[in-house]
Amino acid sequence: MNKNQLQKLIYDYNWQSKEYLRIERLLNKIDGPTGVKTTQYGIEATLPKCNTSVKSKVEIDNMGKREKRQYERYLKFKYNVEFVESLADYVDDERQLTVLDCMMDGMSFRSIASHLKVSRNKLSEIKDDLLNHLSQKCQKDQLSQKSQL
Secondary structure, three states: OOHHHHHHHHHHHHHHHHHHHHHHHHHOOOOOOOOOOOOOOOHHHHOOOOOOOOOOHHHHHOOOHHHHHHHHHHHHHHHHHHHHHHHHHHOOOHHHHHHHHHHHOOOOHHHHHHHHOOOHHHHHHHHHHHHHHHHHHHHHHHHHHHHHO
């Protein structure tokens, strides 16, 4: 994964994490159309509830086109969100970690520089170092995974 792809993935984290949770609620029918949970009475209330967000093969086959499309987006966004969250494990420098967190929050370049009290040129250096470091780690991980196969 190159630097530009990685930067886009990090900046997309903010909206993708929100969309991933919204789709999860829709697919698991946690929220009704008005956002209110439906109360169950009688025997249905005593039955065990499924606590998994993973759909079975039969459930996927029974979905409509829209639900299938949403489920595919859900899986893609879930993977992206978990991947971006795991990037913090590779960062040792506190300043770079702060830049990563601000990027994940969707802050603009100018607001990150203001937050860190550094010039935009200095922030550009910090961000480039961060992205280079993470890009190298991602490439090493991909190579090690291929060698294990």
